[in-house]
Amino acid sequence: MKLAILHELNAERAARRPVILVTDTEGGEQRLVKAKDFAKDPLRAELDKQLRMGKSANVEAGGKKLFLNVYAPTAKLVIVGAVHISQALAPLARSLGYDVTVVDPRTAFASPERFPDVPLVAEWPDTALPPLNVDAYTAFVAVTHDPKIDDPALLHAFERGCFYIGALGSRKTHAKRGDRLRAQGAKESDIARIHAPIGLAIGAVSPSEIAVSIMAEITAVLRLPPKEKEEAA
Amino acid sequence: MLDRDEDILKAAEDWQKAGRGVALATVVETWGSAPRPAGSSLVINDEGTFLGSVSGGCVEGAVVTEAMDVIQSGKPRMLEFGVADETAWNVGLSCGGTIRVFVEKVG
Secondary structure, eight states: OOHHHHHHHHHHHHTTOOEEEEEETTTOOEEEEEGGGGGGSTTHHHHHHHHHHTOOEEEEETTEEEEEEEEOOOOEEEEEOOSHHHHHHHHHHHHTTOEEEEEOSOTTTSOTTTSTTSOEEOSOHHHHSGGGOOOTTEEEEEOSOOHHHHHHHHHHHHHHTOSEEEEOSOHHHHHHHHHHHHHTTOOHHHHHTEESSOSOOSOOOSHHHHHHHHHHHHHHHHHSOHHHHHHHO | OOOOOHHHHHHHHHHHHTTOOEEEEEEEEEESSOSSOTTOEEEEETTSOEEEOSSTTSSHHHHHHHHHHHHHHOOOEEEEEETTOHHHHHHTOTTSOEEEEEEEEEO
């Protein structure tokens, strides 16, 4: 691999932009294709497919054996609310490979004693969220049960196009939340994106079980093709 | 998406810039039960220091040896390990799978 390609690959990864490295496994020639350039690439169908699946693969094109190595950004999980569920959710998400950050302006909740080794931001969402670079590779959950904290956080998640947005609360609570968000200018399609009640219906009772149901739902949204995703939800 | 190879690739770049000979080994194909998926990689420098894995420990030793040759020659090579291959069996891909590993020099 040429140093210039490696340097560009590392720069794209640092910026959380997906790329695919195409290697001719016989000749050794390589090129790096950025996701924004897929549309004009001769291998666009294969590139799109492999990125969507997050899976590297071999293809044959123009008599050449090519290896497509997919480099997609590490998924992030932003948890708004340093509550009991979050204490179980943060370590579980980390074990699944997510970069986890917990946000809660209430310092009694967002304490290192309650969240050892987890990055904590004890600020209001308006201050805490912009530097976190929330993006399409971020799962976002709002679990404070306090509209003053959850609502602005959810509006931020809509803006950034998170791949998963979940919020704690019963159907009744969620209906009220929808009304409030609408009043603040949220689109119907944004509100429809919120998974609420949060998590897969597995009869979870304890905070740890609820954490499992949330991570199961996030995994389904991340990994399943669109049709099966609807069935699981 | 949940891959964490970036530190490995960053190390490869840092090592190369510090003047070390560096090789990158990448799993390009797997059959049967292989412990690491295609795209997993290992970087090796000319001191024999390596980071990452291509098999979860089964064949790393052999890959590092081959990588030393690649750093010398600059020519990429394809390695195959599996139950059908007696050498590899000795090396011990005990999981019963087969993997192909592409080894290339960095720089």
